[in-house]
Each structure stands twice: as C-alpha cells, then as structure tokens.
Amino acid sequence: MRPPRGITLLQGLSGLEASLAPWRSRRGGLGLVPTMGALHAGHLSLVAQSRRRSACTLVSIFVNPTQFGPGEDYGRYPRTLAADLKLLSGQGPLIVLAPSAADMYPAGHATRVSVESPLAQVLEGAHRPGHFAGVATVVAKLLSLAGPCTAFFGEKDWQQLQVIRRMAQDLRLPAKIHGCPIIREADGLAMSSRNAYLSAGERALAPRLKASLDLALARLKAGDSGAAACRKARAFLERGGHFKAGYLVLADAETLQAPRKGKPRRLLAAAALGKTRLIDNLAA
Ligand code: AMP
Numbered sequence: 001m002r003p004p005r006g007i008t009l010l011q012g013l014s015g016l017e018a019s020l021a022p023w024r025s026r027r028g029g030l031g032l033v034p035t036m037g038a039l040h041a042g043h044l045s046l047v048a049q050s051r052r053r054s055a056c057t058l059v060s061i062f063v064n065p066t067q068f069g070p071g072e073d074y075g076r077y078p079r080t081l082a083a084d085l086k087l088l089s090g091q092g093p094l095i096v097l098a099p100s101a102a103d104m105y106p107a108g109h110a111t112r113v114s115v116e117s118p119l120a121q122v123l124e125g126a127h128r129p130g131h132f133a134g135v136a137t138v139v140a141k142l143l144s145l146a147g148p149c150t151a152f153f154g155e156k157d158w159q160q161l162q163v164i165r166r167m168a169q170d171l172r173l174p175a176k177i178h179g180c181p182i183i184r185e186a187d188g189l190a191m192s193s194r195n196a197y198l199s200a201g202e203r204a205l206a207p208r209l210k211a212s213l214d215l216a217l218a219r220l221k222a223g224d225s226g227a228a229a230c231r232k233a234r235a236f237l238e239r240g241g242h243f244k245a246g247y248l249v250l251a252d253a254e255t256l257q258a259p260r261k262g263k264p265r266r267l268l269a270a271a272a273l274g275k276t277r278l279i280d281n282l283a284a
Contacts, residue, residue: 003085006092012103016145019095026055030149032175034142037061037098038078038193039087042183046152047091049180053150059088060142061098066105066112067134078196097145104141113140113167119256120163123247123268124279135160136167148174156182156190158266158281159256182280184210190280197276205242206273212237212248213267213282220284226250226259230267237271246270246277250284 003009008019023030031050035043039061050057061084068074081098088094113136114120120132143151151168153161165177183191188210189203198206216233220226226249234248248271251257253264268281 001082001085003096004089006090006094007085007088008093008095009085010095010097010099012099013097013145016095016097020056020058020147023056023093024147028053028055030054030146031057032142032146032149032151033057033059034139034151034153035059035061036063036077036193037084038080038196039084040183040191040193042154042156042191044087044091045183046154046180047088047094049178050150050152051091053178056093056095057091058095058097058146058149061096062104062138064104064134064138065101066137067131069128069130072128073194073197078193104138111137113137113171115163115167115170117163117166119159119166119254122159122256123249123251124159124270127246127270132160132163136163139164140167140171140173143168143173143175146175150176150178152178152180154182155179155281156192157279158253158268162254162256188214190278192278194276194278198273202242202274202276205240206278208237208243209269209271209273209278209280210282213269213280216248216250216267217282217284220250226265233267233269237269242273244272246272253283 031054033046063077112133114133115136125132161179168177187207189206212233215236216229219229230248234245237243237245248269252259253266259265265284267284270279
C-alpha cells in the first residue's frame with residue numbers, strides 16, 4: 001500500500017528503528033500514538049497534540065488480539081488502513097506502524113505485562129477479564145519499540161489511561177504519558193470506532209449515555225451523594241429499555257476506588273445499546 005506524502009508506512013517491525021533513529025535527537029523527540037485503527041477525530045486529536053510537542057509522531061495501528069476476550073468483537077473490529085492513511089495525510093512527519101499479529105506475537109512469545117492493582121480489577125477490568133493485561137502488554141511493547149518518547153492516550157478510555165500510567169511508572173519506562181480530552185460528536189456521543197456498529201436507531205439513542213453522566217454531575221452539584229446521583233442517572237439511562245447499564249459510578253479519578261476527600265473524582269459509565277457496548281466518563 002502506498003502511503004500519502006509525509007507518511008512512512010511500515011507493515012512490519014523491520015526498518016522501524018532506522019526510521020525512528022534520526023528523530024530521537026531532534027527537538028521534541030518522538031511522539032507515540034497507539035491506536036487500533038478505524039481512525040476518527042478522537043484519534044486525530046491525539047496526533048495533533050503529538051505534532052505540537054514532538055519532532056515526529058509514530059502512530060501504531062494494530063488490532064491487538066490479546067486485549068479482546070472470547071466472544072468479543074476481535075474478528076469484526078473495523079480494519080480500514082487505506083482510509084486511515086488518508087485521514088493522516090497532512091499530519092506529517094509521521095511513521096505509521098501497522099504490524100501483523102505475528103509480528104507483535106511471534107511463535108514462542110510468552111510474556112505478559114499485568115498491572116496487579118485494584119485499579120485494573122474494577123469496572124472494565126471486572127467486565128473484561130484479561131483485557132488490561134492485553135493492553136499493558138501491547139503498550140509496553142510499543143513503548144519499548146519507540147524508545148524515549150511522549151505517548152498520547154485519550155481520556156475516553158479513562159481507566160486504561162490510569163493503568164498505563166501505573167505501568168509506565170512501575171517499569172520506569174522512558175516515556176511521558178500524556179492524557180488528551182475526549183472528542184465528542186455534536187450531540188455529545190464520545191467518538192469511538194465501535195460507534196460504527198450502531199444502527200441508525202441506536203445511533204440516535206446513543207447520546208443518552210453522556211446525558212446520564214451530565215445528569216449525575218448535576219445531581220452531585222445539587223447536593224446528592226455519589227450513590228444517589230448515580231442511581232438517578234442509571235434510572236434515566238435505562239428508561240425506555242434501550243440501554244442496559246453495566247456500571248455508572250463515581251470513583252477516585254486515579255485509583256478508580258471509592259472517592260477520597262479532596263482528590264479528583266470521575267464519573268464513569270458503561271452500557272450496552274443493542275449488541276454494542278459503549279463507555280464514557282466525565283470529571284466530577
Ligand atoms: P483505540 O483505537 O480505540 O484503541 O484508541 C486509541 C487511542 O485513541 C486511545 O488512547 C483512546 O483513548 C483514544 N481515543 C479513542 N476515542 C477517543 C475520543 N473520542 N477522544 C479522545 N481520544 C480517543
């Protein structure tokens with residue numbers, strides 16, 4: 001596949017170090033934006049942040065099998081490399097790494113990075129056993145391939161961001177982890193590659209998830225306890241019978257456990273809309 005001008009496309013790991021090396025000593029150094037592709041404006045905002053701070057950005061496009069559980073959507077996850085490259089054109093200098101599963105996990109690969117913190121065991125961790133170990137393993141590997149860099153992650157996956165921060169700190173990886181705000185559609189729906197699964201009818205209902213978080217925030221501001229605010233927001237979300245809430249909670253923003261006095265808090269929600277599972281979160 002021929003990439004647009006300003007983009008170096010690597011569909012395997014060979015040649016990666018040679019492509020990265022000239023940028024390491026440049027002012028700003030390397031930025032890394034890990035993605036699973038099916039790019040949208042949320043991903044592009046990470047690339048834009050990296051561009052502002054880094055001499056060159058490495059965008060990885062890899063649908064990582066180890067972070068999908070059995071019965072999840074690994075097989076049908078959208079794979080749209082040509083369209084992704086088109087979207088990235090004009091954002092250079094860019095190196096796009098789109099390896100195969102065999103490149104990332106060759107025969108004999110036997111190492112797994114697991115963040116053994118309660119942080120990784122609740123919410124998404126509880127619903128998707130093994131998910132964060134899959135994420136941590138692939139991100140550790142990408143950070144190792146990138147070398148010293150600033151890595152950009154979306155707050156859309158708030159818990160994932162905290163897990164990655166923990167891992168990078170624990171392993172003393174030579175990477176700065178930079179969180180980027182959630183990019184939303186005009187009606188509030190957080191952009192996500194999985195939104196493509198929604199039928200037209202479901203798409204029209206989808207903003208209710210963000211609206212339920214807004215309601216919880218309003219109730220907190222009005223003096224409700226966290227539990228009461230979340231109960232009302234959950235009832236609102238499920239009214240009409242379209243959404244089935246997985247969780248809708250107020251948590252400590254860093255530990256994802258019970259809120260701590262004087263520390264930042266986060267409202268986090270996951271819900272199924274038909275066969276599609278959506279997640280969202282909000283500062284509280
Ligand atoms: P994904 O391709 O879904 O694995 O996402 C790759 C990166 O893009 C992750 O750091 C996500 O948190 C981030 N991301 C996905 N959607 C959004 C969004 N709507 N706003 C900001 N960042 C996002």
